[in-house]
Amino acid sequence: MKAKPRFILAAGVLGLLMTGPFLLTALLLFADAKEAERAAFAEFLIPRLPLGGLMTFMGFVGGLILLRSLFRQYVHGLLRMAETMRLMLGANRNFRVTPEGPPEVRELARAVNALAQQRDKLLDDVEGQIDRAKATVEEEKNRLAALMSELALGVIVCNLDGRVLLYNSRARLQFKALAQGPTSMSGGALIGLGRSIFSILERGQITHSLDNIQQRLRKGSAEPTANFITTTRGGQLLRAQMAPVLRTGASGPATATVDGLPPTPPPGEGGDEVGGQAAPAQEKVLDNPFGAELQVTGYVLTIENITRNFEREAERDQALQTLTDGNRAALGNIRAAVETLLDSPEMGTDIRGRFMRVIADEVAAMSGKLEATMNRFADSLKTRWPLEDVLAIDILAAAARRIEEKLKLPIKHEEQDASLWMRVDSFSLIQAITFLAARLQDHYEIRELRLRLATEGSMVFVDLIWSGTTVSSETLYTWELEPMNVGAETSPLTLRDVIDRHGAEIWYQRDKAAHNAFFRIVLPAAATPDAPVVDLAQHLHSDSRPEYYDFDLFAARDAAGAGVDPERKLTELSYSVFDTETTGLLPAEGDEIIQMGAVRVVNNRLLRQEIFDQLVDPGIPLKPEGIPIHGITEAMVNGQPRLDAVLPAFHEFCAETVLVAHNAAFDLRFFQLKEDSLGVRFTQPVLDTLLLSAVIHPNQDSHRLESIAERLGINVIGRHTALGDAFVTGEVFLKMIPLLADMGIVTLRQALEASQKTYFARVNY
Amino acid sequence: MSHRILIADDEPNIVISLEYLLKKEGFEVAVAKNGEAVLALAGEFRPDLVLLDVMMPIKSGFEVCEGLRADAAQAHLKIIMLTAKGRETEVAKGLALGADAYITKPFSTKDLIVRIKSLLA
Numbered sequence: 001m002k003a004k005p006r007f008i009l010a011a012g013v014l015g016l017l018m019t020g021p022f023l024l025t026a027l028l029l030f031a032d033a034k035e036a037e038r039a040a041f042a043e044f045l046i047p048r049l050p051l052g053g054l055m056t057f058m059g060f061v062g063g064l065i066l067l068r069s070l071f072r073q074y075v076h077g078l079l080r081m082a083e084t085m086r087l088m089l090g091a092n093r094n095f096r097v098t099p100e101g102p103p104e105v106r107e108l109a110r111a112v113n114a115l116a117q118q119r120d121k122l123l124d125d126v127e128g129q130i131d132r133a134k135a136t137v138e139e140e141k142n143r144l145a146a147l148m149s150e151l152a153l154g155v156i157v158c159n160l161d162g163r164v165l166l167y168n169s170r171a172r173l174q175f176k177a178l179a180q181g182p183t184s185m186s187g188g189a190l191i192g193l194g195r196s197i198f199s200i201l202e203r204g205q206i207t208h209s210l211d212n213i214q215q216r217l218r219k220g221s222a223e224p225t226a227n228f229i230t231t232t233r234g235g236q237l238l239r240a241q242m243a244p245v246l247r248t249g250a251s252g253p254a255t256a257t258v259d260g261l262p263p264t265p266p267p268g269e270g271g272d273e274v275g276g277q278a279a280p281a282q283e284k285v286l287d288n289p290f291g292a293e294l295q296v297t298g299y300v301l302t303i304e305n306i307t308r309n310f311e312r313e314a315e316r317d318q319a320l321q322t323l324t325d326g327n328r329a330a331l332g333n334i335r336a337a338v339e340t341l342l343d344s345p346e347m348g349t350d351i352r353g354r355f356m357r358v359i360a361d362e363v364a365a366m367s368g369k370l371e372a373t374m375n376r377f378a379d380s381l382k383t384r385w386p387l388e389d390v391l392a393i394d395i396l397a398a399a400a401r402r403i404e405e406k407l408k409l410p411i412k413h414e415e416q417d418a419s420l421w422m423r424v425d426s427f428s429l430i431q432a433i434t435f436l437a438a439r440l441q442d443h444y445e446i447r448e449l450r451l452r453l454a455t456e457g458s459m460v461f462v463d464l465i466w467s468g469t470t471v472s473s474e475t476l477y478t479w480e481l482e483p484m485n486v487g488a489e490t491s492p493l494t495l496r497d498v499i500d501r502h503g504a505e506i507w508y509q510r511d512k513a514a515h516n517a518f519f520r521i522v523l524p525a526a527a528t529p530d531a532p533v534v535d536l537a538q539h540l541h542s543d544s545r546p547e548y549y550d551f552d553l554f555a556a557r558d559a560a561g562a563g564v565d566p567e568r569k570l571t572e573l574s575y576s577v578f579d580t581e582t583t584g585l586l587p588a589e590g591d592e593i594i595q596m597g598a599v600r601v602v603n604n605r606l607l608r609q610e611i612f613d614q615l616v617d618p619g620i621p622l623k624p625e626g627i628p629i630h631g632i633t634e635a636m637v638n639g640q641p642r643l644d645a646v647l648p649a650f651h652e653f654c655a656e657t658v659l660v661a662h663n664a665a666f667d668l669r670f671f672q673l674k675e676d677s678l679g680v681r682f683t684q685p686v687l688d689t690l691l692l693s694a695v696i697h698p699n700q701d702s703h704r705l706e707s708i709a710e711r712l713g714i715n716v717i718g719r720h721t722a723l724g725d726a727f728v729t730g731e732v733f734l735k736m737i738p739l740l741a742d743m744g745i746v747t748l749r750q751a752l753e754a755s756q757k758t759y760f761a762r763v764n765y
Numbered sequence: 766m767s768h769r770i771l772i773a774d775d776e777p778n779i780v781i782s783l784e785y786l787l788k789k790e791g792f793e794v795a796v797a798k799n800g801e802a803v804l805a806l807a808g809e810f811r812p813d814l815v816l817l818d819v820m821m822p823i824k825s826g827f828e829v830c831e832g833l834r835a836d837a838a839q840a841h842l843k844i845i846m847l848t849a850k851g852r853e854t855e856v857a858k859g860l861a862l863g864a865d866a867y868i869t870k871p872f873s874t875k876d877l878i879v880r881i882k883s884l885l886a
Contacts, residue, residue: 325849325850328849328850328869328870328871329776329779329820329849329870331870331871332779332847332849332870332871332872333776333778333779333782333870334871335871335872335873335874336779336782336783336786336871336872336874337778337781337782339782339873339874339875340782340785340786340874343786343874343875344785344789347785351785354781355781355782355785358778358781358782361778362778
C-alpha cells in the first residue's frame, strides 16, 4: 500500500516544520552576535536545552497523533471507501457506502450513494428493457427444455467434443440407475453439463456413428441418423439413436470451420488427442446437393435402456420367424399335393390316398406348430405391457362405458373411492372386466352389474357385483383359463394372464346378507403421485432457468489433451466447488471428515442439480462440541460409507475441473492424509475463495465466508452443511470472477499466482 | 426326346407331388434323398435339370450346386433351387453359386412346370 511511505514522509515534514524555523533563527542570531554575547547566550541556553527539546518533542508527538488521526480518517478512510465503491461498480450494485469518519468524508459518501442511486435507476430501466427482450428468448428455450424433460426417452445433446449440453431427467434417471457403488453419485455413470459423454458411451462408437451421419448428410439423405446398441461399463444394454444438430451457415466453409476456435491453437494441440480420434474435434462443414452448407455442431442422442426387453424381443422375433419361414416348407408340400390332385383327375385311388395323407399330415403338423408358436407369442406379448399409474375410478368408468356399449348391460356404480391410484395396464384390465361381464351375461343372464371400488392397506379392490344367480368358484377357474373373447373381439390372453401380469388376484365371493355375489379383483395400489419432487427445493430459486441445459456450450471447444489448462480464462473453466464438515479442526491429530458436499460450476452457472452430497462415517466418535455447529449426529453417520469409498467417488465427480473451496488448505489437508492409502490424488488446480477475497479486498478485516457473502450481496441459506456451504462458496466465487477481471486477473494461472502472493498465503496450516 | 429331371429333396411329402407331376408331363424322373446321392446320380442318370432343395442332409443344396458347377461334364445341366426360406440373401447366394432359377416354397406347380420347360427349351 502506498499510504505508508506517504505517512512517513508527512511525519518527516512535520518534524522539520516544528524544529526548522527555531533552529534557523537560533543559527542566524548566533552568527550575528558578538563573542561575549555568544558565550552568555550559550551559558543561558545550554542548561535549558532539555526543556526546549522536551517541549518540541511533545509538540512533535502531538502533531504526529493529529497527523495519524487525519491520515486514518481521510486517507485510509477514503481508501476503504474507494474499495467499497468499487463493489458498487461491479459485484454488488445494491451495496452502499456507510457514511463514517469526518463530516467531509461523510458528505462524499452521501454524494456517492446518491450518484449510485441515480445510476441504479438508469440501469434498472435499461435492464428492464433487456430483460423483457431476453425473457421471450429464454421462454422459448425453456419450453423446449421442458418438453425434453417430459419425454419418456432419455435425451442427451452433446457438442462435437462429446460435452453434454442438455440432458433430460429421464436420461439422468437412466444413468443414475446404471451407477453402482457405495455412494449415491458414483459408479462411472456421471451425467452433467459439460461432462464428457465418453465416460458413459464408448468414444469409438460415437465417432463411428458421427461419421456415418456425415456420410449420409453428404449424400443428401433425408434422415441422417444413426442407431447403435452398446453396452455400458456395468454391462447394461443401451439402444441409442444419434441425430445431428445442424447449422446452415451463410459464411464460406473456410471461415465456418474455424468459427468458435481460438485464433491461435493452444500449445500441444493435435498430438494430444486420444488414439487418432481427432475427427470430431473440429466442426464439420458439408456441401449438400442443394448448395447450402450443413454444419454439424453437435448431436442429439436418444437413449433407451433395453437390457430387460432384449431377451423378450429376441423371443418374439423367433416366434415370428417360426410362424413365417417355418411354415413355408409344409405349405409348399400341401400346395404341390393339392394342385397335383386337382390337375390329375385320372389319378388312381391308391395314389390319391397317398396324396391325401400328405396333406393331412402336413396340415396337422402345421396346426401344432401354429399352436405352439401362438402360445409363445402370447407369452412374450405379456411382457410388453408397460404398467402405469392411473386413477382407479377412471378405469372403472372406462370399463362401464365399454360394457354398456358392447353388451348393452346396464352398469351401476357403488361407492367408489375417488382418490385411489393403481398400477395397471389399463387396456387389458378393462378387457378383463368386460370379459367377466360378458360371461356373466351369457351364462347367468344377469340384468345389471354394479362396480365397486375399495381399498385395504396397499391393495385396491375392484368388485363386480350382481344380484340373484350364484356362480361356483369352479366356473371362475374355467373362465380364468379361457382366452378373453368378447363377441367378435378376440384376445390371445386369458384372464389369468392379466391377473398374473398385474400381480393381482381374483376370487368369487357371496354376500348373503345383501343377497348378492361378486367377483373381486385385488390389485396393488400405486402411491398417490405428488407434485414432482425437486431434489433441492430449499436451494432452488424459482426464477432460475432450468439447469439441465446450456446451449452456449455448443461453441465451447475443449483444450487439447485432458486436464485443466491454466492459460484458459476463468470464465471458460468448469469448477467443482466443495466443502467438508469434520469432527474437528486438527486432521493430523485424528479428526475426520463426516460430510462432503460439492456443486459444479459450468459456463458461469452454478448447477444446483449436479451435486455431490454425502455423509461419511468417520469411524471415530463425534465430538459433542462439534454437533451444534455442523448439526450432524452419530445416528446420521452410522451406516454411511467410509471415506475410503467416498473420496474416490468424489475424485471422479471432480474430474477435469478446477477445485474451489473456502479455506481450501484445510480440506485438502484431510484429503492429503488419505491420498496414499486410497490411491486417489487431487492433482487439479485449487482456487481458494478466502485467498481470492484477500486479493480483491486487501483492506477488509474479515475474509470469513459470511462476511464475503454479505459484501457481495449473497443471501446465505443452509449454511453449515457441506453442500450448503459449497453453494455459498460457489456463488461467492462466481461474483469474484468479474472483480478479478477488473484487476487484470483473467486466466487461471493469474488467479493462482495472485492467490499465492497475498498475505494470507503465507499462513500455512 | 424326353428330358431327364433329377429331384433332390429329402422330404417325401414334396417328392411325391413333384415326381407325379413331372412324370405326367412326360419327363424321365429320378429322386435323390441327400446331397451326396445327387452328385452320384448326376453322373449315372445324366439329368438335363436338377430340382435342388437347399436343406438336405449330408450335403446342403448350396454345396451340391457348387459341386455340379465345378464338374465340366455337367456344363449343360440346369439347376433350379427350391427353398423354404424366403430371405433375399439366400436367393442371391444360390444364384451366385450357379443356380439358374430360385424358387421359394410354397410355389405354384403350374409355374414350376412353365419354368422347367422354358429352361429346357
